[in-house]
Amino acid sequence: MNFEVVTLFPEMFDSPFAGSIIGKAVAKGLVRITAHNLRDWAEGRHQVTDDTPYGGGEGMVMKPEPLCRAIRSLKQQYPAARVLMMSPQGRRFDQQQARQLADEESLIFLCGRYEGFDERVRSYVDAEYSIGDFVLTGGELPAMVMIDAVARMIPGVLGNQGSAEADSFSDGLLEHPHYTRPAEFEGRQVTEVLLSGDHARIAAWRRSQQLLRTLQRRPDLLEHVPLTEKDRVELKRLKEMLRHDKNNENT
Numbered sequence: 001m002n003f004e005v006v007t008l009f010p011e012m013f014d015s016p017f018a019g020s021i022i023g024k025a026v027a028k029g030l031v032r033i034t035a036h037n038l039r040d041w042a043e044g045r046h047q048v049t050d051d052t053p054y055g056g057g058e059g060m061v062m063k064p065e066p067l068c069r070a071i072r073s074l075k076q077q078y079p080a081a082r083v084l085m086m087s088p089q090g091r092r093f094d095q096q097q098a099r100q101l102a103d104e105e106s107l108i109f110l111c112g113r114y115e116g117f118d119e120r121v122r123s124y125v126d127a128e129y130s131i132g133d134f135v136l137t138g139g140e141l142p143a144m145v146m147i148d149a150v151a152r153m154i155p156g157v158l159g160n161q162g163s164a165e166a167d168s169f170s171d172g173l174l175e176h177p178h179y180t181r182p183a184e185f186e187g188r189q190v191t192e193v194l195l196s197g198d199h200a201r202i203a204a205w206r207r208s209q210q211l212l213r214t215l216q217r218r219p220d221l222l223e224h225v226p227l228t229e230k231d232r233v234e235l236k237r238l239k240e241m242l243r244h245d246k247n248n249e250n251t
């Protein structure tokens with residue numbers, strides 16, 4: 001899969017994907033990440049990419065011509081590519097979209113700086129994405145976040161395919177807790193279930209822990225997840241357990 005990034009700071013993309021799992025996927029040829037300098041598509045001796053806003057006001061606006069030339073040139077090279085604009089006004093990026101975008105052959109990321117893009121660039125864009133309700137100084141970090149989340153969903157990128165399937169959100173629930181050796185750490189024992197070797201019991205415990213975690217930390221997620229009848233029974237038991245714990249808090 002090709003990730004083409006248009007940015008004023010291409011060097012920002014060097015180290016984040018150098019080592020690590022994504023770096024290995026690049027080495028294996030599963031993923032290609034190319035950062036392009038927007039300046040290369042700017043005109044004149046000074047290769048200006050920004051200008052003052054019409055109507056006045058603070059800051060600078062990214063000129064439309066260099067961005068549109070960049071899009072045209074990259075689309076010529078990758079005709080199937082989807083053009084994604086990084087923007088706090090975009091639709092919220094989530095795991096479901098990471099999975100969907102991983103099916104694409106090529107993605108073009110537009111990273112803004114200053115006050116953002118001239119509005120007319122938006123008509124050359126397929127989708128606008130935000131990674132959360134906060135403002136950053138540029139779209140580069142959001143693009144890196146999206147590239148990491150999408151790339152790890154490509155078959156073969158993660159060593160074992162099971163870990164992508166077990167991720168938080170992959171089944172709509174948060175992940176169960178993880179433990180490794182030692183079995184006792186600072187007086188705290190790993191639950192006997194995980195040491196039992198009884199795979200059915202371990203699976204049931206983990207599912208219950210997923211439900212409990214999600215109930216305690218992200219109850220909003222429970223409104224959309226498909227739950228089995230067994231899940232519903234367990235969830236009811238967990239809710240009663242929590243209600244009972246709460247009633248005993250003040251006694």
Ligand code: 4GT
Pocket residue numbers: 086087088112113114115116117129130131132133134135136137138139142
């Ligand atoms: C936040 C996000 C984003 C920014 C986000 C244009 C100039 C936007 C700076 C850029 N901030 N981009 N994509 N929450 N800032 O995703």
